[in-house]
Amino acid sequence: ETGVTQTPRHLVMGMTNKKSLKCEQHLGHNAMYWYKQSAKKPLELMFVYNFKEQTENNSVPSRFSPECPNSSHLFLHLHTLQPEDSALYLCASSQDTGQLQPQHFGDGTRLSIL
Amino acid sequence: SQKIEQNSEALNIQEGKTATLTCNYTNYSPAYLQWYRQDPGRGPVFLLLIRENEKEKRKERLKVTFDTTLKQSLFHITASQPADSATYLCALFTGTASKLTFGTGTRLQVTL
Numbered sequence: 001e002t003g004v005t006q007t008p009r010h011l012v013m014g015m016t017n018k019k020s021l022k023c024e025q026h027l028g029h030n031a032m033y034w035y036k037q038s039a040k041k042p043l044e045l046m047f048v049y050n051f052k053e054q055t056e057n058n059s060v061p062s063r064f065s066p067e068c069p070n071s072s073h074l075f076l077h078l079h080t081l082q083p084e085d086s087a088l089y090l091c092a093s094s095q096d097t098g099q100l101q102p103q104h105f106g107d108g109t110r111l112s113i114l
Numbered sequence: 115s116q117k118i119e120q121n122s123e124a125l126n127i128q129e130g131k132t133a134t135l136t137c138n139y140t141n142y143s144p145a146y147l148q149w150y151r152q153d154p155g156r157g158p159v160f161l162l163l164i165r166e167n168e169k170e171k172r173k174e175r176l177k178v179t180f181d182t183t184l185k186q187s188l189f190h191i192t193a194s195q196p197a198d199s200a201t202y203l204c205a206l207f208t209g210t211a212s213k214l215t216f217g218t219g220t221r222l223q224v225t226l
Contacts, residue, residue, distance in 0.1 A: 043216040090157050099146045099207045105157030
């Protein structure tokens, strides 16, 4: 149990669907992150939120839309995705965005785009 | 651009031996470097953080070194066990303070 819960664990969707990924952390952290992990590639940072404010958008296409209603919850809204968006999407949290803070990851949502 | 390189080939070692994994980076001078473990179907788990002024850091059977001249970190697991089999990732902050950049990871397989 990492303290970071992601749902759903698996998602299959068509390119025209709209779906959302959910992340919840029970660690009292103030920073939350979305990462994309594709086969044979390193984890790719997508978005960073610190105290509910977005502080980093790593040139992510607008078909991915994050939402952070409070410090414990993070969503990733998906629409009109492409086959290359199939990947493992990982959520993480940390006490803050400082460099001394380790990140705590959920177990991810495995997304498949048909 | 910043590159973080880890051996993409899997490392196979026998139980009881010491496993050594390498992380090399270019074009940056990080103040801290982190190591994570990732099991199949799971998210990464933080293991150790080492600062630039620390040459070596230990935690139980784990040892990390950080050579800022060589731009390299080595990750050692002594007395390795089959349960140590996993992918090990190194990571460092690049650019803005909040951006943690990961290497591709090295898969370690410990056999009996």
